[in-house]
Amino acid sequence: MNEDVKDLNLSVLKAFTLLEAFVGDKQKWGVRELAKKTGYNKSTTYRLLNTLESIGVLQKNDEDKYLLGLKLFELGNLVSIHKSLRKHSRQPLEQIAREIKETVHFGVLDKNQVLYLNKTESPQGLKVSTQIGSYQKAYCTAIGKVLLAFSSEEKILEYLKKTALDPCTVNTITDQHVFLKELQKIKKQEYALDMEELELGLICIAIPVFNNKNQIIASISVSGPSSRFKLENIGNYLSIIKKGVQAIENSINNYN
């Protein structure tokens, strides 16, 4: 827990390490479980959880397990970074989802990863479901590849320097030169495809969103199972998504 530790408050770090455990599938935690996971002493864990509960950051359910509490919901909704983007993306995403009937995502590049700012889920039973606020690898998602393709050359090279192109499926692009070629192609055709590069059976298409200085600021993607997502639909999908992108670009550049 060290290295070049400045002068950080250890209790606060521990408290948030405990909260970090709730990022993932497991939503309910007991004291001993969390103590085991984090390596903190049972007593310490107990007292920290107790503290967090007393202020609504955690909440106990009927079986006395801890859940993330509404104080975090409150604080999370106050985060001003990208707030305007989130707001203006909402209705266009709904519209796209209504027309295409697949899950639509809206994301930006943050810390060299895709950060999902908003989504609208497909009304169909079989669908992609991502967590808003979560991060995903950029190099094997359509949305991430678009965001990189329209970034500056320095940024792309810096990305490749810092990121290992580890395979997620057999289709993942793992060679840097092939990847750079892919980005060039994306920039030229103005959209990206993810042909089961992140997950087998999952296909995505993404389009860039620009500000009025023509810099990329976000991207919209549509994701669906390969069983439904046919290449002959791409032209149709592109025109529907582009309408949404237009709407977002207009409202961002005019109203904010």
Place this chain on the structure above:
Amino acid sequence: MNEDVKDLNLSVLKAFTLLEAFVGDKQKWGVRELAKKTGYNKSTTYRLLNTLESIGVLQKNDEDKYLLGLKLFELGNLVSIHKSLRKHSRQPLEQIAREIKETVHFGVLDKNQVLYLNKTESPQGLKVSTQIGSYQKAYCTAIGKVLLAFSSEEKILEYLKKTALDPCTVNTITDQHVFLKELQKIKKQEYALDMEELELGLICIAIPVFNNKNQIIASISVSGPSSRFKLENIGNYLSIIKKGVQAIENSINNYN
């Protein structure tokens, strides 16, 4: 900072007291400002802010002020309490807002207050704008009065015992007996009005959302300026909102 303090971690409490300062209009804070506001020592404040920044809970902007960071956005989106309600309310709210063109809210009763879980803002320039995740007084909002009106008698009496009906405007109901009569009326007519009881110039109408045991679980409201919100529209509004309520009730009771 005491009374019957159990055994809480003071640093963690302080950290969240600092974060609490961001609840409100002021989004950007400096070290000394926050130290002054909270009463904590400058050094302590500095170190806590530093700690929170190191893990993304806070973030510095270009002028070196602290903002709420994306870690809180991530955690806030993971809060599972009422998650299903939030999700299923989204599309019906959009639909209502499209038809009525006023701001639509979706809320529940939490700690004797209205907790706003979702909203869709009016497309018009002059509009109501509330913060999702924030709390509002129940006794002078349409949404709160509906939620109370369909609660059990014990709950209502407990509410009145704990809550002072302080006036917000000249129209606020401040007499307990008048208020109880109002709740009875609301229960009978199955909707509530807020005739400028919270804020002058602001009118709202709200309808209950029930689960399949016929218990109230939430409420939808439409809010608009008195200049646009005419009593002759109420019948029309009610039928539009009821469609949305139906949609929510169906999806909640079937899919979850």
Place this chain on the structure above:
DNA sequence: AAACAGCGTTTCATATAATGAAACGTTTTT
């Protein structure tokens, strides 16, 4: 029915880590 194992919780001596006044180096204002 008794023993056991799991849980959250409390105790208390110990040591660690949080604390704050003062001083520092910058930047902004006067």
Place this chain on the structure above:
DNA sequence: AAAAACGTTTCATTATATGAAACGCTGTTT
């Protein structure tokens, strides 16, 4: 040029977080 305001660092002091052990409780196993 001086002063004020800012974030930051120092260091001796002391308050507080710590963890092993014991506790009481609940549900399961013997």
